[in-house]
Amino acid sequence: MEGRAASGNVTARVTESVETAGQQYFRLEGFTPQSALVRLASQGRLLEFRPDSGTEHLWYEFAAAEGATWRSELPHPCLGAATLSSRDSSVEVPVGRFYDAVVIRYGATICADAGIQEEIFAPEIGLLRRTETTIAGPRSMVLTEARVGSRVIRFSAISFRLSIDQPVYFPNLMPPVTPERAVPVMRARMTIRNDTNFPLRLDFPSGQRFDLLIRDSRGQDIYRWSATRLFTQEMGMLELSPGEKIFSAEIPLGQPADQPLPRGRYVVEAWLTTGDPSAYRASVGFEVSEPVF
Numbered sequence: 001m002e003g004r005a006a007s008g009n010v011t012a013r014v015t016e017s018v019e020t021a022g023q024q025y026f027r028l029e030g031f032t033p034q035s036a037l038v039r040l041a042s043q044g045r046l047l048e049f050r051p052d053s054g055t056e057h058l059w060y061e062f063a064a065a066e067g068a069t070w071r072s073e074l075p076h077p078c079l080g081a082a083t084l085s086s087r088d089s090s091v092e093v094p095v096g097r098f099y100d101a102v103v104i105r106y107g108a109t110i111c112a113d114a115g116i117q118e119e120i121f122a123p124e125i126g127l128l129r130r131t132e133t134t135i136a137g138p139r140s141m142v143l144t145e146a147r148v149g150s151r152v153i154r155f156s157a158i159s160f161r162l163s164i165d166q167p168v169y170f171p172n173l174m175p176p177v178t179p180e181r182a183v184p185v186m187r188a189r190m191t192i193r194n195d196t197n198f199p200l201r202l203d204f205p206s207g208q209r210f211d212l213l214i215r216d217s218r219g220q221d222i223y224r225w226s227a228t229r230l231f232t233q234e235m236g237m238l239e240l241s242p243g244e245k246i247f248s249a250e251i252p253l254g255q256p257a258d259q260p261l262p263r264g265r266y267v268v269e270a271w272l273t274t275g276d277p278s279a280y281r282a283s284v285g286f287e288v289s290e291p292v293f
Helices: none
Strands: 013-020 023-029 036-040 045-050 055-061 082-093 096-106 115-122 126-134 137-142 145-148 151-154 158-164 185-194 200-204 210-216 221-224 236-240 243-252 264-272 281-288
Touching: 055 082, 082 115, 082 126, 158 264, 158 281, 185 200, 185 236, 185 264, 210 243, 236 243
Parallel strands: none
Antiparallel strands: 013 023, 023 036, 036 045, 045 055, 082 096, 096 115, 115 126, 126 137, 145 151, 158 185, 185 243, 200 236, 210 221, 210 264, 264 281
16 A cells, blocks of 8 residues: 555455355455455456345456446445546556556546545456545555466565564573673574566675674664674675575674673664675664673
8 A cells, every 4th residue: 555545555365266146256355345256257347246135246347448437336435437448558566567457447426535546457467556535645556466376476676684583682691600691692684685587696896795783872883793704805796586595694792701782772784795885785773681680
């Protein structure tokens, strides 16, 4: 969902097939406020069966000619007349560009500040985008992932992510106190992922592939992962086409003399040591709590 009136993510699923009134329907969850039994009839007509009345209601005329208009009975409080505006539109959404999209536009309604304005569908996939007007402002649903049978269509992107194993770390000062037990250890994982259709090449000026830095609440650097390590001077290369690569590190949250970090809030920052260290960079906050005695 996007826009000022957006309310998080929406997931629509076809969960089961149901035979009723001599027809096979599919249960659709999440697309409308209540689950619906729908079927695709001849001539591209999408129909909903309503058990309370035992009747079918027309939602979409997907095979209609351009310019055709119908009264959609999609369960929405503010829905004007539907018109198939285009059958071969070029539309780009996060999961890619589609050149055979079907555009349905809706006319004016009795609702002054609410109603669906437009829906765009892709054959064999489903809804790509829905644009609405609400009393709180414009809102749209945009497809970011679809699973159709064994086919998975995802948002095409390159991402770098840092994750740590805990939000809070506790020094252990219960006897017998040893440096190994007293200083908590953070387990960090860095993931570079390529979900596009093009190869991603990463060039490294040395044998080092990543680095990590911890800062305290004042912004002072208190730890750097590479400070106590040596790396070859040989240049390296990593190619993802597509796929992901995971790097991991264990970081002792301590100071000189094997003392745990003081209680407080910290930030760990990680990056890939390519020619531009700012290209793939992420940070996560964490806390060191009172010791356990």
